[in-house]
Amino acid sequence: MANLIRITHCDDPAIAPYRNVRERDLAGRQKLFVAEGTVVLNVLLTSGRHAVHSLFLLENRLAGLADLLAKVPDGVPVYVADRTIMDEVAGFPIHRGVLALGYRETGQTAPAFPAGRSLVMGLVGIANHDNMGSLFRNAAAFGVDAILMDETCCDPLYRKAIRVSVGAALKLPSMTIGPASEMIARLRAEAYTIYATSPSAGLVLEDAPRAERVALLFGAEGDGLPDDILTETDGLRIGMAADFDSLNVAAASAIALHHFRKTAD
Amino acid sequence: MANLIRITHCDDPAIAPYRNVRERDLAGRQKLFVAEGTVVLNVLLTSGRHAVHSLFLLENRLAGLADLLAKVPDGVPVYVADRTIMDEVAGFPIHRGVLALGYRETGQTAPAFPAGRSLVMGLVGIANHDNMGSLFRNAAAFGVDAILMDETCCDPLYRKAIRVSVGAALKLPSMTIGPASEMIARLRAEAYTIYATSPSAGLVLEDAPRAERVALLFGAEGDGLPDDILTETDGLRIGMAADFDSLNVAAASAIALHHFRKTAD
Known part of the structure; x- marks a missing residue:
């Protein structure tokens, strides 16, 4: 059961990491990356390579995202807002209304070369x-x-x-x-x-x-x-x-x- | 010898076809297309498929474009301006400072299928x-x-x-x-x-x-x-x-x- 949290203010600190996601300068977000759209989010949730920080969804997309929400790990917050708030926070129109943040891997020192072919x-x-x-x-x-x-x-x-x-x-x-x-x-x-x-x-x-x-x-x-x-x-x-x-x-x-x-x- | 024409005013009617080239709506330009950059312009000037309407170049690029200018057909105007005027006319920064307009083909009715292979x-x-x-x-x-x-x-x-x-x-x-x-x-x-x-x-x-x-x-x-x-x-x-x-x-x-x-x- 996804942990839905309704956001009603642009300055809610819970969604601060989603501020101005379009900017190339990801200062302050170095440990996180931004995933957008259902196809990408599905890979994030199923590949298991990256821990998921949170989701940020447009409220009128929720009904169509049941399959995706079922894959969200327990404890991961799913923030929900209307279009005005979402676009204001993101800094540009998020047409598809589907965003997520994931954690980068850290401390990787050796590539995983498989044996054989x-x-x-x-x-x-x-x-x-x-x-x-x-x-x-x-x-x-x-x-x-x-x-x-x-x-x-x-x-x-x-x-x-x-x-x-x-x-x-x-x-x-x-x-x-x-x-x-x-x-x-x-x-x-x-x-x-x-x-x-x-x-x-x-x-x-x-x-x-x-x-x-x-x-x-x-x-x-x-x-x-x-x-x-x-x-x-x-x-x-x-x-x-x-x-x-x-x-x-x-x-x-x-x-x-x-x-x-x-x-x- | 290229026909260089210096442009000193944004509203010079000679360069009106270059206004707001970024806009998708090319209303009024249906017979023309916009080519940008030296590589594309070189193809336009050498392929011979499209008649060239004009060139519009940044003045500080002129010295490096001698080879290109030598290929401009006689009678085709080459408008030259400084960056302020060029960006203002085009409606966005033309970093490379090289634009041209060409005429679309019209009245094409049959594709040219070659014989043989x-x-x-x-x-x-x-x-x-x-x-x-x-x-x-x-x-x-x-x-x-x-x-x-x-x-x-x-x-x-x-x-x-x-x-x-x-x-x-x-x-x-x-x-x-x-x-x-x-x-x-x-x-x-x-x-x-x-x-x-x-x-x-x-x-x-x-x-x-x-x-x-x-x-x-x-x-x-x-x-x-x-x-x-x-x-x-x-x-x-x-x-x-x-x-x-x-x-x-x-x-x-x-x-x-x-x-x-x-x-x-």
Whole structure:
């Protein structure tokens, strides 16, 4: 039975963590992340990876959210308000009327590499939250076991990245791992075959052997992966038109992850 | 030699077509589209598909744009202003300081199907400009000859769609073709093998024969392609994880177009 708490004042301290959720500066919320919409909230409540701080729902959405409310752990408050209060607190119109806060994991020191067959995605310098969310979504669709990010990547638990990932950012094991060289060292130690995607690589995707343990590295659009990574790893190219060899990093990941996917068809 | 015209007043009628370019309502601009950024502008100036109305550049960008200016056809005005005037006219900050207007094609009645080997993309109900731009970008990367859109698709010449397409929307032959049934009829008349992408299809992508003439159909995320299209065509499925079978339509197009691509590797 969900613990419903009606909010009748914008300045109720109970909902202070929901103030101005649109702002990029999440000062004071570093331990929390914002999940929005029923699809994302469903992943948050079912994946079990993150503890749930609270929910904040529009009162006229309640009737349609019975399935979701049944999954809310005991003791987690579900704040309910009308549209005026919700939009005022959030700082912009929350059209779908479904918000939640979750706790970030802390103290993570080692990525969880599975034994045996495994597919890992490594990201270097991905600074755009849309791309980050799409990369996570594609990774989830093709059975990626873990995502490693170098220290220059943006935050996959930023609100928009979570939304674009359709919740995959809350589900897939992921870890920021210092400089990219550290990422390579860890993958080597775990016996991964490391492919660095690059338009200038000699090896074309279809000819790349599907090894038992594969790590696929993607760099930022424009810059691509740094030269030292390209020289230390096997390059991999996606064949494209000579006069328009331009692919978004998320599109490139979809194609390459699909090739190496672990999923049954 | 580009025809530079310095603008010193926000209300100069010469730049009236650039007013409030961010607004979705392009009332009064129906015959024109807005191109922004050097990459897109370069496609506009080199593809030759659309006549150029004018350019509108930030004065401190001029020195770095010599290559671009050399491609501007004789007689096309290049308006130049400082940042205050440009942002005021455009209605929002034009960070990169590079805008242009082009003329839409009019009176198009038949898509240009090439003879022989051909790859066509058909879109049904794509209503999101980001997705539309990404679909065009992927189509250009994999050698698509023409794009057909049903009447419920959004405008690929909307400013943001053009930008996300990295100019592909200004380059690839495309046409809105009435209801989807009309699209199917035209493709059949041109002897295309028509594949409708759908998560519920029996045929998996890798097993789909690469026919001489292939048309790939994509529907909107969520709804997918309408049932009558799925029953009239060959279904095609992209293998995904059982517990996260969710792929953005642009990502799906990247994978499927890559499989059927006409480009040399």
